[in-house]
Amino acid sequence: MTIREVSEKYDITQDTLRYYERIGMIPPVTRTSGGIRDYQQQDLGWVELAICMRSAGLPVEVMIEYVKLYQAGDATIPARLQLLIDQREVLLEQRRQIDATLDRLNYKISKYEDAVKTGKLSWEK
Amino acid sequence: MTIREVSEKYDITQDTLRYYERIGMIPPVTRTSGGIRDYQQQDLGWVELAICMRSAGLPVEVMIEYVKLYQAGDATIPARLQLLIDQREVLLEQRRQIDATLDRLNYKISKYEDAVKTGKLSWEK
DNA sequence: TCTTGACTTAGAGCTAACTCAAGGTATTAC
DNA sequence: GTAATACCTTGAGTTAGCTCTAAGTCAAGA
Numbered sequence: 429m430t431i432r433e434v435s436e437k438y439d440i441t442q443d444t445l446r447y448y449e450r451i452g453m454i455p456p457v458t459r460t461s462g463g464i465r466d467y468q469q470q471d472l473g474w475v476e477l478a479i480c481m482r483s484a485g486l487p488v489e490v491m492i493e494y495v496k497l498y499q500a501g502d503a504t505i506p507a508r509l510q511l512l513i514d515q516r517e518v519l520l521e522q523r524r525q526i527d528a529t530l531d532r533l534n535y536k537i538s539k540y541e542d543a544v545k546t547g548k549l550s551w552e553k
Numbered sequence: 554m555t556i557r558e559v560s561e562k563y564d565i566t567q568d569t570l571r572y573y574e575r576i577g578m579i580p581p582v583t584r585t586s587g588g589i590r591d592y593q594q595q596d597l598g599w600v601e602l603a604i605c606m607r608s609a610g611l612p613v614e615v616m617i618e619y620v621k622l623y624q625a626g627d628a629t630i631p632a633r634l635q636l637l638i639d640q641r642e643v644l645l646e647q648r649r650q651i652d653a654t655l656d657r658l659n660y661k662i663s664k665y666e667d668a669v670k671t672g673k674l675s676w677e678k
Numbered sequence: 679t680c681t682t683g684a685c686t687t688a689g690a691g692c693t694a695a696c697t698c699a700a701g702g703t704a705t706t707a708c
Numbered sequence: 709g710t711a712a713t714a715c716c717t718t719g720a721g722t723t724a725g726c727t728c729t730a731a732g733t734c735a736a737g738a
Binding site: 430431432442446450462463464465 | 714715716717718
Binding site for chain 1: 694695696697698703704705
């Protein structure tokens with residue numbers, strides 16, 4: 429699969445795909461004899477994982493670390509497990525923050541809806 | 554309340570508090586005759602709201618827009634309502650992304666836990 | 679009054695995560 | 709073979725969101 433096809437499949441720019449590879453956020457992608465990227469199933473798996481992590485807001489640094497551990501072999505399995513557990517905790521905390529903000533937004537939205545309906549404010553910020 | 558007290562109360566730097574005010578993410582804070590910030594209850598409400606939005610990952614630009622609308626008076630109430638509804642949608646989408654990533658993490662974590670227990674991989678990335 | 683420490687502004691500097699540009703190579707269509 | 713297009717690398721540029729620095733002002737204690 430060419431970089432163009434991958435970029436269309438995952439709706440991500442070719443620049444970003446090359447960037448992810450360059451900084452080690454995904455392992456080196458399979459190349460043709462001419463040096464052109466030819467993404468295999470395994471490469472796509474890494475791309476998908478990277479996009480998933482980033483879309484949740486996890487820093488690229490974490491994925492770089494994970495890839496390094498992966499490339500270092502099976503001895504790093506406990507370290508990889510710990511990294512994943514740590515990031516899960518980060519995401520759970522982030523979700524708590526989002527929920528707290530959603531509560532606040534919902535409260536304000538209901539107040540504003542009242543204000544719009546009745547044409548006046550009940551007290552608001 | 555002095556800027557030091559506010560920064561300690563919300564665990565945020567004084568620089569950031571001044572920055573938020575400077576860019577219009579919160580309205581101008583009450584000052585003493587000497588020009589020193591003296592946060593009132595209302596100022597604290599804005600600080601709290603700003604911190605809440607930022608901690609959920611909403612861009613400062615959105616809060617700036619909201620404050621501008623607020624300062625423009627009651628005629629902007631429908632626009633403010635719409636802004637809040639839009640941001641709620643952004644947060645709900647962000648939460649979906651986090652949940653998707655949590656699912657992926659949990660799957661990988663369970664695989665790694667098996668690998669650590671049994672001392673071998675069942676197939677993993 | 680003098681000193682000390684907390685406060686002020688304006689503007690420069692920093693980091694993360696892209697994003698773009700320049701100059702070159704590979705592949706495909708004719 | 710050549711032209712057009714898609715790819716390549718390296719390195720510089722951009723944006724958001726702080727964070728720090730410099731140079732100065734205000735307020736409280738000796």
